[in-house]
Amino acid sequence: MRKKGKKVLNVIFIVVLYLLIQMLISIGIIDSFYELNIVIICINIILAVSLNLITGITGQFSLGHAAFMSIGAYTSAILTAKFNLPFILALFISGFAASLAGIMIGLPTLRLKGDYLAIATLGFGEIVKVIATNTDYIGGAIGFNDIPRYTNWTWVYISVTATVILVKRFVNSYHGRACRAVKEDEIAAESVGINTTFYKALAFAIGAFYAGVAGSLYANYFYFIKPDSFGFMKSIDILITVVFGGIGNIIGSIIGAVSLSIISLSLQDIAELRMVIYSVVLYLIMIYRNNGMFRKRGFKIFKNRKKVKYNVGVISK
Amino acid sequence: MWVLSANNLSKDFGGIKAINNINVNIEEGKIVGLIGPNGAGKTTFFNLLTGIYSPTTGEIVYNLNSTVSTKDLKPHKTVRYGIARTFQNIRLFGNMTVLENILIGFHSRFKYGICTAMFRLPSYFKEESNAYRDAIELLDKFKLLYKKDELAKNLPYGEQRKLEIARALASNPKLLLLDEPAAGMNPVETKELRELINWIRDIFNLTVILIEHDMSLVMNICDEILVFDYGNLVAKGTPEEIRNDERVIKAYLGEDVEKC
Numbered sequence: 001m002r003k004k005g006k007k008v009l010n011v012i013f014i015v016v017l018y019l020l021i022q023m024l025i026s027i028g029i030i031d032s033f034y035e036l037n038i039v040i041i042c043i044n045i046i047l048a049v050s051l052n053l054i055t056g057i058t059g060q061f062s063l064g065h066a067a068f069m070s071i072g073a074y075t076s077a078i079l080t081a082k083f084n085l086p087f088i089l090a091l092f093i094s095g096f097a098a099s100l101a102g103i104m105i106g107l108p109t110l111r112l113k114g115d116y117l118a119i120a121t122l123g124f125g126e127i128v129k130v131i132a133t134n135t136d137y138i139g140g141a142i143g144f145n146d147i148p149r150y151t152n153w154t155w156v157y158i159s160v161t162a163t164v165i166l167v168k169r170f171v172n173s174y175h176g177r178a179c180r181a182v183k184e185d186e187i188a189a190e191s192v193g194i195n196t197t198f199y200k201a202l203a204f205a206i207g208a209f210y211a212g213v214a215g216s217l218y219a220n221y222f223y224f225i226k227p228d229s230f231g232f233m234k235s236i237d238i239l240i241t242v243v244f245g246g247i248g249n250i251i252g253s254i255i256g257a258v259s260l261s262i263i264s265l266s267l268q269d270i271a272e273l274r275m276v277i278y279s280v281v282l283y284l285i286m287i288y289r290n291n292g293m294f295r296k297r298g299f300k301i302f303k304n305r306k307k308v309k310y311n312v313g314v315i316s317k
Numbered sequence: 318m319w320v321l322s323a324n325n326l327s328k329d330f331g332g333i334k335a336i337n338n339i340n341v342n343i344e345e346g347k348i349v350g351l352i353g354p355n356g357a358g359k360t361t362f363f364n365l366l367t368g369i370y371s372p373t374t375g376e377i378v379y380n381l382n383s384t385v386s387t388k389d390l391k392p393h394k395t396v397r398y399g400i401a402r403t404f405q406n407i408r409l410f411g412n413m414t415v416l417e418n419i420l421i422g423f424h425s426r427f428k429y430g431i432c433t434a435m436f437r438l439p440s441y442f443k444e445e446s447n448a449y450r451d452a453i454e455l456l457d458k459f460k461l462l463y464k465k466d467e468l469a470k471n472l473p474y475g476e477q478r479k480l481e482i483a484r485a486l487a488s489n490p491k492l493l494l495l496d497e498p499a500a501g502m503n504p505v506e507t508k509e510l511r512e513l514i515n516w517i518r519d520i521f522n523l524t525v526i527l528i529e530h531d532m533s534l535v536m537n538i539c540d541e542i543l544v545f546d547y548g549n550l551v552a553k554g555t556p557e558e559i560r561n562d563e564r565v566i567k568a569y570l571g572e573d574v575e576k577c
Contacts, residue, residue, distance in 0.1 A: 166435045173434030173441065174420070174427040174448075181410050181421045188408035191367065193396030193425035193488060202431070 018157050025153055035153065039221055041261045042156040043214045046163045048241040048253040050210035053167055055239070056248035057176065058203035059183025061114055064105065064121035065211055065238045067128040068098040070230030072212025073219035074138055077147045080220060087150035091159075091216045098212025099205045101128075106204035110197055125235055132227040143226030144219075151221035159217060163210050168250050170206065179203055180248075244285060318380070320345045320492055320524050321366070325375035328361055328548075335361040337548040338375070343492075343526065348518055350535040350556075351528045353545035354568060359528045360405065362545070363494055366526075367402050368392040381491040396425045401490035403481045405497045405528075411470030415461055415480060418469050419452040422487025452487070458520070459483045475506045479513065486521055493517070495527040499534050507531060511538050536560070544568065 021038065024030040030038070051065045072094035079090040109120040133141045170176050178199050181189040186196050219225050245256025263281060267274040321343040328336040335358045343349055351359045364370045366377060368390030378386040381399035395402075410418050427448070429440045456462040459479055464472065469480060478498060485493060498514070499507045511534055518525055529535045535542060536556045544552040544559060546568040552559060559565055 169435050169437060170431065173429075173431075174424060174445075175431055175434055177413075177417060177421050178424055180413060180417075181424075184410040184412060185408050187369075187392075188404065188410065189421075190369075190392040191396075191402050191404075191408075192422050192484065193393050194421070195391075195393045206431075 014161055018154075021157075022153055036221075037261065037265055038153065039151065039156050039217070041258055042160045043218050044238070044241060044257040044261055045160050045254050046210050046214040046217075047238045048245065048257045049163055049167050049250055050207040050214070051238050052242045052245075052248065052250060052253045053171070053179075053210075054203050054207040056242055056246075056253075057171055057183065058179040058200060060200055060203060061118045062121045062204075062207075063118045063232070063235050063239065064123075064125035064128075065207070066230040066232070066234035067121075067125035068102060068208040068211035069215035069218065069234070070128055070132060070225075070227070071101050071208075072098045072215025073225050073230065074132060074144065074215075075212070076216035077144045077219045077225060078138065080150065081144070081147050087155070087220060090220070091155075091213055094216035095209040095212040098215065099209040102204040102208025103201055106201040107197075110200045122232065122235075125230075125232060129227050129231055132230075139226070141227065143224055145224055147219050147223050147225065149220060149223060151217045156217055159213055163213070164250065164254065167206070167210070171250065175199070175202070183248075240282065244282070318345045319343060320380050322378045322380070323365075323375065324378065326362075326365065326372050326377065327374045328358075328365055328370055329373045334548045336365065336372075339550050341543065341550060341553065343524060344541070345524055346518070346522070347540040348514065348525045348527070348538050350539035350542040351526060351545065352530070352532075352535055352542060352559075353551075356547075357545035357568075358548040359545050360496060361548075363402065363496055363526075363528065366494060367395050367400060379492075396488045396490070399489075399491035400494065401485035401488050401492075402494035403478075403485050403496060403498065405500060407474075407477050407481055409469040409477055409481055409484070411468065413469060414466050415456065415469055415472070416449075416452055416465040418480060418484050419455055419487050420448055422484035423448045423452065425488055455483055455487060474501060475509070478502070478510070482513070482517070486517065491523050493521075493523050493525045495525065495529075497528050497530065499529055499531045507534055510534070514538055 021030065025035055047065060047069060051062065054060050054062050054065075075094040075097040076090045079085040079093060080087060085093075105121065105124045109117055109124075112120055132138060138144050171179070178189070178194045179202075181192070181194055182196050182199050189196055215230075241256045241260050242253055244260055245252030245254070264274070264278060267277055270277075319342040323339050323341050326336055326339045327334065337358075339362070351362065353359055361370065365372055368387075369392050371390070376386055377390075378384065379398050379400070382397070385398055410421060413421070427444055429438070429444055432438075433441050453462065453465070456465055459482075461476060461480060461483065464476070469477065472480060482493075482495070482498070495514070499510055502510060514525060514527070515538060517523070527535075527539075539556055542552075542554065542556055542559045543550060544562070544565050546564075551564045551568055552562045554562065
């Protein structure tokens with residue numbers, strides 16, 4: 001019964017949050033600058049959660065997540081700007097396009113582990129970038145212009161909610177357990193009947209799908225995309241968000257994406273020091289909270305040192 | 318009736334013959350011990366049985382859930398044939414709870430798809446709650462229930478071994494392969510393990526093959542012993558026969574100098 005009550009509470013929270021922000025936008029308290037930042041935060045949440053599925057849950061170290069986003073963004077841009085397709089269709093097709101790319105990068109590189117996989121995915125990201133730069137049909141290095149703006153608060157909110165809920169449900173199923181088993185010990189996973197190749201490719205496919213959706217939302221919000229926006233640094237940014245929130249922790253990724261976006265936003269006025277402070281924050285987190293800021297049991301900033309109970313009765317007076 | 322039969326099984330690593338032309342049948346319901354000096358090919362034999370290596374020549378025929386003859390066996394498919402194993406160095410999923418380790422052991426019996434998982438269709442709840450109930454039951458049998466929410470890596474050594482065996486049994490195998498189950502155990506724990514293996518064989522009705530260096534354990538529980546040396550099957554027989562077999566003594570202790 002308590003579980004059901006919690007579920008209802010969650011639904012109410014999700015709806016109320018949507019209505020609240022929608023209301024603030026429509027009466028003008030949240031102006032277009034803040035709306036832009038909210039959209040960016042939401043896109044970052046989708047990216048972080050989807051990368052967390054690949055890197056955090058399944059343990060496949062990927063540095064090519066921005067490439068999946070760029071595939072989604074360009075697909076959506078072509079479909080909406082050149083073929084005038086409805087946005088919902090473009091959103092799904094970009095997701096599937098990125099997913100296909102995820103499987104394509106996934107299958108040949110799945111023999112690789114750790115650093116080697118990271119290098120291979122990094123190479124994949126660069127290939128996508130170079131192809132985008134050299135294809136005139138999609139604007140080449142100048143970028144893709146005049147993409148219709150469809151993305152608004154409703155679209156990003158629905159996408160974020162769907163991403164988080166579906167990924168969380170996936171993780172809590174036997175498929176998700178198999179992914180976690182692959183991360184823990186591949187040989188043992190195979191010995192209990194888990195097809196490790198399948199689950200690695202599956203994680204890439206699902207993670208890439210949501211990255212593609214994020215790219216689609218991005219393209220149809222900013223009117224304009226260029227290959228440079230989806231470079232190596234973007235992948236690193238997403239990875240930092242995941243590590244910041246906690247490897248393998250979905251809720252942590254959400255909080256990580258929100259707080260990192262807010263940190264970088266609030267430092268915008270002191271542009272010279274921005275990257276310095278940002279780096280110091282990350283540095284401190286890695287030293288003191290190397291498992292991520294947010295544990296499964298909610299929000300704990302400082303390390304919780306377990307108090308050891310000694311049986312001192314005999315020794316002391 | 319035999320459950321497993323190796324026919325002319327060989328495995329080369331470059332020039333080294335790790336397993337050299339082995340023919341052996343394993344009878345149903347027996348506890349079979351695999352002994353031999355270091356590097357004799359025992360673990361290679363295990364890895365061939367579970368598909369981690371594929372044989373250079375020869376084949377293995379399983380007569381378990383169905384009769385399959387195989388040259389190339391994928392490791393994750395062995396479970397479907399009714400084979401489960403444990404490892405020499407314990408391979409638990411350390412950062413997952415004891416209960417989750419067992420649930421992963423049930424992996425091959427789940428049927429629902431990814432969409433069912435994401436949209437929580439009825440079969441998700443049905444299969445998950447069945448698996449949960451069975452996992453609790455299995456843990457209860459192994460007396461690990463009181464630790465079900467603890468991380469596997471935090472268990473003491475003996476219980477980790479137990480959990481690994483329990484996880485292997487979760488897939489409902491007909492043939493259980495134990496790779497040095499008593500390694501690193503003290504005499505008391507070894508004695509408990511001996512009782513555990515006997516009990517498993519009776520309760521779960523299966524065939525057990527185990528690699529072991531602890532002779533007291535092997536001699537006490539095995540119905541049959543296979544002795545390996547330099548990739549060859551040197552001897553096969555009951556513990557009593559093996560104890561008095563000259564070739565076995567030679568493999569372990571070497572030959573008298575005068576005889577040479």
